[in-house]
Amino acid sequence: MKFKIENIIKGALASFIGASMAFTANIAFADYPDKDITFIVPYSPGGGSDQMARRLQPGLEKALGVNVKIVYKTGGGGAVGFSELHRSKPDGYTISNVVVPNVIITSKGDGIGYKPKDFSYIGMTEAAVGALMVPNDSPYQTLDQFVAAAKEKPGMLTVAGVGSTGANRWGGLAEILGIETTYVPVSGGVGKMMPMLAGSHVDGGMTASNHATKHKAIVKALVVAGNNEVATLPGVPTEPAWTYVTTWGIMAPPGTPADIVAKLNSALREAATDASVRDALVKGGYNPIIQTVDEVNAFMDAQIAIYE
């Protein structure tokens, strides 16, 4: 896992630099933080973003020395929470989850009021590549069988994904595989997709691979995106030409002062390096990430360039 090792080394180096930066920030903003921090979760309680926030909450509280309150501002595929953060005061007392590419794709709507470039990014904490999965008792137990069936009856196989992000990403894989299928959009997240797969109401489902790890009892992954095998899905073939990665992290309102961003970043890195957090991520089939402020900004620029 290239992602991981690189980032651990970078993280170790960066945390040293970050710590010294935080020290200077401490002098400049000696009083930050001196009150509770509000953490906006733009997706429903119990979902992936909520769990991420709850996983990091104790570590962030310890590192910052104040309480972190979680509030839910849900709706519009995350747009409601993202735009709420966009309107919030950039004083470091309001932060939120960020999910890439969701924040980029939702920003394209009319009158949405935020652009992904606006936000002050604190850092990404985990990522998962895309996967195509089928019900465990599917007649197609390998990618070859699935592709052969799709070629035999073009447009007759159905594949579910989450909303337009899913349509876009699945279109990419279908093109690489040279097949034609019928896409079935699921709204409200992967939780709604799993029963459809369990009851074989669709032939396949496409989403981030961590869900294939979590729902091993229901689904079998046929292929994952990228060059590297996913550790929790051994033996599942990879598709290097398919570049679908979902990344989760934390961001602050536009124009948050650099020293506050640095302080939040070092707190986030401290929380994310905690052994229990890392264990949960690795076990869940995620790639843990630790980033400096420069790294997350470079990452976001690259991601925005891909989707614009």
Add this chain to the structure above:
Amino acid sequence: MIDAFFLAISPSYLMFMTIGVLLGLVVGTLPGLTATMGTALLVPFTFALPTGEGIAMLGGLYVCAMFSDAIPACLVNTPGTPAAMATGFDGHPMVQQGRGQEAIVAACFSSALGTMFGAACYLLLAWPMISIALQFGPPEFFWLGIFALTIIGSLAGDSILKGLAGGAIGLLISCVGISHAAELNRFTLNIPELRGGVSLVAALIGVFAVPQVLSMILGLRKQEYVAEYKSEKGVVLKTIVKVLSRPIHFLRSASIGSFIGILPGAGSPIAAIVSYNEAVRWSKKKEEFGKGNIHGVTASEIANNSAAPAAMIPLVTLGVPGSSPAAVIAGALMLRGLNPGPELFATDGTLVYSFGWSLFIAGIVVFFIGMLATPILVRIIKIPLRLLAPLIMFLAIIGAYAIRNNIFDVYLMLTIGIFVFLVRRIGFHPGPIGLGFILGPIIEPSLVQALYISDALGVGKIFFSGTINITLISLSVISVSAVAISRIRARKLPKVKD
């Protein structure tokens, strides 16, 4: 399973579950604080406890909220959570007739029985039930939603046309926001907050609470209290006997509740609506419903409570929660490194079963706590209207704000409330409008998905084949024609009154 039972009756399990039940009483009673919100707020506190006690506490809150949401539904015609909408149809008329205590006792006792039935399904029938539930795909959900809509026939009051129009208004408002398939902006008027759609809870508060408050204010000179309150001796026992004297009604409501509770995404509100509809269909005194029939209250409460433990069945068998509070409990388990699903059943069966037993016992605890609280809660209607009206308004505003921490939802709630107040004066019933809100998010996505799938496999095969589809279609047709026939007959009969 026996070990799990002894674990569930151990003092610490009982204590934390009871604390959960007490919190649930508060959460359900306040409109705007839903069971989802309550469990999510409680999760961080459960981390201090061992896993078993932690989820028992969350489960206790969930099932008690499914009872206590009936209290505001009956007393002030404002459901505490969406699941209690159908409870208010008969519960509030009962209160107005001075039968407040009877209504609350009936709701409490039937909630307790419903919870125990649902928990028994969880403990004994999880696997067979989930295999039937998995047969429900997009077309089946679509027909289930259509079937639930046929309740409009028994709600509409004087005019079936106004009932249908009300349902359509509700469904249309539920379309506001980003669409389910192509993520198009619909009816958002370039207001960013509307992209997320109209919040169901805020909308329901608007539909029920605001018109209620406005009517109270208008009627101030004529009426000083919501209704008369007289404490009657022996009413508790009499009510319990009334509920127990209808075993078939109980079994029907509880089975409908548990089965719909299992279907991921349907949940307690739909369970209560379908159960109420069936209660009307099978009753010999159809005309009494909506006017204070105690079995309208029990049908809704038995079903929405048995749906709560049943919503945990897909969680432990598939790893997919059957309702939003179940999703929060799933999240709480995952944060402890446990993966809810068949794996957990195999590796930590005691935990899975002790949770079921805790839910079962929670049913009993709900009954006793409900009985202790009823005499106090019923006195709410002794508050004079000039104090009660502002109090309800205050709670309505807090509730609409709390659900998403968004002041916009408060404006929306007030707008919808004034709109419903006005249309109510020209003969619309708020029920169908609320029904549209609840059913829209089930009907629309399933219709869209089924249409996409039918692109590949053909409309006939997807929509009009399969036992479940045919059954639901036939039931809907029977419902509609029964209403039509009874209306035609009523028209032919000479008018008795005046």
